[in-house]
Amino acid sequence: MMTADNANRIVSVLEKTLTDLARDLREVNPWGEDVCRRLIAFSRGGKMLRGRLVVESYLLSGGDPGPGGEGEAARAAAALELIHAAFLIHDDIMDQDSSRRGAPALFAQYQQLGREQGLHAPGHFGHSMGICAGDVALFLAFRILSSLKTAADIHQRLLSLFTRETSRVAVAQMQDVYHGARPDMVAEEEIFSLYLHKTARYTFSLPLMAGSVLAGRPAEVTAALEKIGETLGIIFQIKDDELGLFGSEARIGKPAGSDVREGKKTLYHYILWQRADAGQKKMLSGVLGKQELAASELAAVRRLVDKLGVRKEVADRVESLAGETRKRIRSAASLPAPFRAMLLEFLDYNLGRGK
């Protein structure tokens, strides 16, 4: 359950689906196949967390495994991973992060191609191709979702779930861009709103609900999963911020300190800002949002986070959210016991994860 095998299985379904789609796109020009090939390589580097949650939720909700073992859930999972790839491809352009999942970001791959072929303005060419590649991934995801073989009413529920939630994520992403560009600190509730809408509902509520809908479970079950996903996901994001601040590039697959460099308004930065004195605030102002961040500057931020007890404060918040999540899971009587056990297990994994 939630093993690396499941991730490999989703990558292989995604690979097969993209290979079929590439055949159709070949009629247009060679770029469709080129994008599909890059998307397959991109997927191999991912954790497939969202996709695995779709499949797990489907099977633990009593969905028919069918001959492949996951019924249509594996294809819905592949579609969600493709939507996620699209978001990451576009995010990397916005965040100017040139590596992702331990490899060059997609736009950076096209910049490289542009330089090799002597194209005009290869930097801009890469950004343009990255925007297109993200768009292609989105359309292909909806193409897969549209072609799922399931009862009409279930299909309708699933499509409305996916389109509603993903449109909300894109709107949350705008807020994230805005926060990054604002010179001042934002309010704590704005940070939590972003955690909820950009990460939690999308990474947990959506896949858990999708699996349950595909298995034909009624709306009250889906609603319980929605709430569980929200707190589970907020914890996940806070852990992600922790890794972004303290993890090394080798460990997290993207440059260390990228949240600091982008001036991301994380819970860490928020509390740090509240506790800093005038001198420390001055240092932080010069460093948060600085594109050419020196290793020594990142180290200074890290030291201050420890020194001012920010780590402890964040850990306490996480502990309290974890308690709330456990309560939500245990009281979800409509979920089968093995489903609840998986969710509790995942919560614990998440609390301890280092990647």
Add this chain to the structure above:
Amino acid sequence: MMTADNANRIVSVLEKTLTDLARDLREVNPWGEDVCRRLIAFSRGGKMLRGRLVVESYLLSGGDPGPGGEGEAARAAAALELIHAAFLIHDDIMDQDSSRRGAPALFAQYQQLGREQGLHAPGHFGHSMGICAGDVALFLAFRILSSLKTAADIHQRLLSLFTRETSRVAVAQMQDVYHGARPDMVAEEEIFSLYLHKTARYTFSLPLMAGSVLAGRPAEVTAALEKIGETLGIIFQIKDDELGLFGSEARIGKPAGSDVREGKKTLYHYILWQRADAGQKKMLSGVLGKQELAASELAAVRRLVDKLGVRKEVADRVESLAGETRKRIRSAASLPAPFRAMLLEFLDYNLGRGK
């Protein structure tokens, strides 16, 4: 038929739909409503060509007009116009066109907002918000398509048509970006491939087929419309290139000569290049793809197009495509006579249009 009234009607359905969606997005943060408001203003400036073709095709295919007059075709039309808005929003970032439909491009609107609010790097902020806004428009379009009230088999056919065709357009857009960045001229068949996949199938085949599918017409009718849309659309694109080269900003709603500035590989530029002598090629090389194009340089290109008989050559090609299109329309026995009449009328409008 194909009147300004129809365009207004589609804008008003789109406006109502976006207003409803904005209410849901308000739960996330204020940007969803902000994007919806900008998308409504953006739509008001558009011709709604694709949307009108969906509605016309639906009604002329015998679709039930329902209480509103266009059944669900108006909402499918609104969704297609929203997809088109998304493409234009992303295109303007790629093409660095800061005005569109007589107003600032969406990314330029956000750059302005960034400057007014004193945000970090307002130029980059505008690009990032533009990428997000296009993504939001895409998700909202699929949200509308997913919610159409129609028979399950028709819904399935419609969704697979939309997702297949739009994924192909996005792949064609990559080729367009690549052509723009290539320092050399491309082959004639590559230009026509782009005309077919980026414009013709998307602007004509897709909406004509969508209306027909929604009206429940069988596959052979849809196939006839697909072929008619292809040549009709290639003519449309060539006329668009003509306007891009010879039209004024006031007339076309975007900067004059933008295709020259971007070094777009149009049929005009292709034939011009074939006919130019060494000295003229040298002048053209310095001007095609030049971002800071002077009015005198644009005028020199225009003079050369006339002098070398390129206009006449293009007009001959268009005449031959028009003959082929008329033949396709007249021999489409499965289409009702009024539908064929509308297509012929539209062909003539297109041949003479100045906007």
